[in-house]
Amino acid sequence: MRMLHVRLPVVVLMLVLAIGTTRTAPAAPAAGVLRIGIDVDAGTLDPRLANDTTARRVIEQVYDGLLELDAQLRPRPALAESWTQASPTSWVFKLRRNVRFHDGTPLTAADVVFTYTTILDPALRAPLRGLYLPITRVEAVDNETVRFTLSAPYAPLLKYADMAIVSRAAVERLGAEYASRPVGTGAYKFVSWQRNSRIVLEANPDSWRGRPKLNQVIFNIIPDNTTRAAALESGDVDLIHSPLSPQDVARLRGSPRVTITQMTGLGITYLNMNMMDPIVRDVRIRRAIAHLIPQTTIVRQIYREMDRPATSVLLPAWSGVFTDEIVQPGHDIARAKALLAEAGWTDSNRDGVLDKDGQRLALTIRTHSEDPNRIQVVELLISILRSSGIEARAEITEFPALVGALLAGNYQVVLVGWLGLVDPDRGMFNQFHSKGTQNWEKYNNPRIDALLDEGRQKADPTERARIYRDVARVIATDLPYYVLTYQGYIVGVNRRVQGFVPNPSGSFRSLWTTSVP
Amino acid sequence: MAVLFVIILAAAVPVLFTRVNPDELDIMARLSPPSAGHPIGTDHIGRDLLSRLVYGARVSLLVAVASVGGAVAIGVLLGLLAGYYGRWADGTIMRLVDVFLAFPAILLALALVAALGAGITSVIAALVLVFWTQYARVVRAVTLAEKEKAYVEAARAIGAGDVRILARHIFPNVLSPVIILATLGMGTAVVAESALSFLGMGVQPPAPSWGWTLAFGTRYLRDAPHIATFSGLAIMATVLGFNLLGDGIRDLLDPKFRPQ
């Protein structure tokens, strides 16, 4: 009782220190277990409803699609052994034999039909439904063959045929629970899901690919980029990938425990210019803005070379289509000033801000609050624009609010991005076609419309290359989009992990060959 | 006290402390540690950190004063009404207080800022709506006690109207606890603003806000620790200043605590 009030806290402190310093062993990964660090929790594990990266990563392990895309984005067989194009509007897929779902039931054509039919059903909240609209009918020719009938030739179809196939029986049995208890044909089986904490998978020894080398895959959800990178560094996780903070990547490169692989991905960061805005609709203003942007500096300083400076709306990952000869306006401040003057903007009242007919050249650049790099780019741009006499300000909002503004056309310039652009059609049709569902900037060019329609119909790669290069050329001049960077894709792996092959789409498909000794 | 004085001075007359424009940046020099040209280094896009903090004082103090001021105004008014008129008024107002108090503060603030659109006005409005309840409660308690006292009876006996009684007799007694709470509340407001910015919903850039600077500073904590250190210090020093001020006022008002 005597010194209780002094002793007690001391005892507690000692206890705390004792706990802190006793460590069984440095965080060594158990053999055969791969621990992955990811940034967000999956929303749903039903592949037809999933729309976030984590869900996709998990789904790739638990499920298979008719085919899958390799590192060059070429389709290769998965659940479909082979496929043929019976006519311009008809595709036939032959399924692999003796494939079973994790609950033991066999995979049949009926499951494929069920998967695609439900996705196309407007009553199901499938976010990717728009990609599959040209499909008018999916039918089972026999137990192992499926035919897709299209409303018109649709060149990108194969790129989207990696959609995971769900078990019709399981969906009907589990109902809404299916989203939390996925049943697929993949190399790994679903074990458990602690929301906002971790998702655990275990090997499927009967997988059609053969027995996976890993026993368990654990997805740990660590939202903070720096904490996740620290977890890789300290050995608490074995694998992390984009999104990563540039400074963490730079530091991880120097860590002896970690290997960093970097490649160009399937995303872009770009400026969306509203063609309906009275100021921005003038192409000289858009070109002037483009000329003012120090692209290389931004990529080097803010993105620390994680991303690449973009040349046009063509992605380097689109091999055969991409060419760096098509370029947007480059960094040229003098030219920018000349264009502004040419457009009639002068500082008539000497207040430092350009004006015309009594109106100030005011520009608001918006972006979303979830990406600190984009916020910094906007801050930098505001500063640069201001020094050129433009009254620039920033507006940073959450992503849903930003999209709301884009939809309503209530913006001037927005810094935002696209992800998962597996095909030029994905990156251009909805964005630039006058009937495109995501043409928020209301770009309207009949020549582009014709080209995009053609690109969708023609299957020949050389033809498509020509078409999309023509589109890119026009876009680089008209500038409804100014593409800032090609997003890089970076993977950090603990050296103990073997056999992991990164894929620019971010896919972890190679996990079935990965091992941790 | 001296600390607070320095900060207020910085807000009012920034030129005394720095001649550099807080918006001027040199992207190549981003995240640099303290050097000749930049006494405490540069921030995440190359602006001089010292000037950002100095001009940021203005923003932080503005948020603090405005939000506390607003909260006090609403809280005092409602508290007086609740305490004085009792019964129906008291019931409704106190239920309102309960409802607002039931919300976790930061979630309420976050939702409010998201709904109003980020920016300094939204932040202030949100903080006002979060903080008013504590003033209302205290004022109500004091009013309840005071209104039974003899001098109030006397005033009423000579025909003084309610408003007069409230204003001249009760209000002055409410002042001292409110002032103490308010000074402490300023510190909380500064921290709240930086918490909101940390979560991405604060004052808009490129306005120099301590919260934004600290938020970005924690992201770059290992490469450029000076950003988080100094901005965190600025916040802490301000809060400390307000706390000390509050303590000092309380000591003044309550003789029991004079050191022996």
Add this chain to the structure above:
Amino acid sequence: MSPLPLPRMVRYTTRRLLLLVPVALGAAVITFVLLLLLPGDPAIALLGQEASGPEIARFRNLLGLDRPVPIQLGLYLWRMARGDFGRSITLDAPVLRLILSTLPATLELAIFSITLAVVGGIPLGLLAARRRGTAVDTTTMLLAQLGVSMPVFWLGVLLILLFAVKLNWLPSFGRGAPLVAALVSGNAGLIMDSLRHLILPGFTLAFFNLALLSRLTRWALLEVLEEDYVRTARAKGQRERIVLYRHALRNALLPIVTIVGLQFGNALGGAVVTETIFGWPGMGRLVVQAIGQRDFPVVQGAVLVLALLFSLFNVLVDLTYAFIDPRIRYG
């Protein structure tokens, strides 16, 4: 006016509990209105970059968002009254399940940090009061001042950097085994795992309260030390220490209980930033994410649960007042 306060207390408690209903109702309505004011809606959040005019319209229809507001509000209140919290839009699971899966984590962190604060703060305050005016007193109070002035998230990140990365003593993220389950099982390994994950976030949350409690305890104690009856008791020759503890502490309890109650409520929903930094799977983080993704059912359900818990806790605290200080009567 019966001598036994019990029947009155029961009446008081019942009245307070009944009052929870309008409070909950008020909170529910305010949440509903606030959510509607948010720009963008769950349809947009669900569609992400697939958002387009026609798809958003389809989703809004499927989600029931294109119905008139009063009908939406009515349906929502009706369902809530029946205990149906609905289904999360972005997380595709029953809201109640999500809440129940994250609530234990938040409670664990809250209780742990309050315990740390109490166990650390009160003795420190007592020490400072006893050694008033000495170096011990000044240093303790100085540290306490710093403690209440320090932004929570700054402390959290610094701690991670020091203990998890530089020293590699403690894990940098996440929650270990649930503490209660570990204690019950008696498995030392599990208990260690649980505690190791709890320490850093727990301390981060606790620090402010620890500092506050130490200042408060010291203040309360000093005030009481002036009271007449203490002097009288001392005159009777009882040992100084017992005087301190028995009389002084009980009086100091009142403000201390207030603060503990307030801070516990704070920790319930206010630990958001700490939960984010440490990857702690708690309710605060759940709600913030839900707000960002416009997941209305989750926000509504979680806010309601938090509001009820907090109000319930307030009633408990008020009842404890009456218990501690017989002078307080609720009529």
